[in-house]
Structure formats: structure tokens, C-alpha cells
Amino acid sequence: MIRLLGLIGIVLLGACETKKNTHPTEIPLEIASQKNQPIRLMTLDGKPIVPKEGKTLILNLWATWCKPCIEEMPALERMADQLPDHFELILASDEKSERIQAFVNRQSLALTFAHLASGQDALGVYSLPTTIIIGSDGKILQTMVGARAWDSPEQINELLSLAK
Secondary structure (H helix, E strand, O other): OHHHHHHHHHHHHHHOOOOOOOOOOEEOOEOOOOOOOOEEEEOOOOOEOOOOOOOEEEEEEOOOOOHHHHHHHHHHHHHHHHOOOOEEEEEEEOOOHHHHHHHHHOOOOOOOEEEEOOOHHHHOOOOOOEEEEEOOOOEEEEEEEOOOOOOOHHHHHHHHHHOO
16 A cells, blocks of 8 residues: 555656646747746647747737727737838737637738737736747747837837847
8 A cells, every 4th residue: 555655656746747848839938037838829720830930029918808909909010010020920819719810800900810828827927918029049038018109119129129
């Protein structure tokens, strides 16, 4: 009986071991003060999104019910048009893909929308909109909470300076 309990304990300890997942559909992030979990982005039809290598990722977290999120989307679209090719903008929500798709179908925005399969709380994000700027090395450069005038010259210059 004692051996059986010991064996069960070893199996349970092994099951609790944390393993670094390097699956190509995840963006490994080094988050010092947050939950240090990878971000998993999916297209709205369920295919993995892998950010383009060598690009600075602007990951805007939003929700269909978040009025400030929706209000800043046209400025995000104009910002994306002004940024050089080494930037990539993805708008991600952890709502169901069907709900996101229904929202996208009602809009006329040329933006990349994604389902955040890992959930916002995995990133320590509890306020929307939140935008995370991720360098080409996968490290978070800056986290911005709240809506912004993304297409303003000041904001564009700030993003350009982060990507240097």
C-alpha cells in the first residue's frame, strides 16, 4: 500500500512538471510580472496564427461589448497604414470565434482579427482595451492600457521608437 501511494505521488509530481512549449503556433513571451504563459492566436475559422518573423507585433486586446475598443478601431486601421512593413497589427479577443466573426461581418475595417485561445487572463490583462507591443525577439516592449489616438503623430513616433 505504501509503495502504491509513493508511486501515485511520483506520477502526480511528474504531471505537475511545467514544460516549455515551443509549438510554432505560440508566441513565447517573457513576462516578468505576469503569468508567463504563451499567447495562442487563432484565425476565426480555427487555424493557428503565427506572427511574421522579424516583425514587431502590436497585439490589441478587445471585446465586442467594449465601446472604447470599438471606437479606437478606425484609428488602429489608419495607424497600420502609416507604419513600416516591420510592424504587424492583430486585434484579438478571447470571446467565441463566432461572436467575433459576427462583429467583423458588420464592420468595414481592413484589420486582422483573431481569437485569443489562451485567454486574456493568461496575460494578466483585466482591462480593455489593452495593447501589448511585442518585439521581434518575442519580448514585451510595452503594455498600453486604455484607448488611444493610435494614428496621432506622437503615437506613431512612440511605436517607431519602441521597434528600434
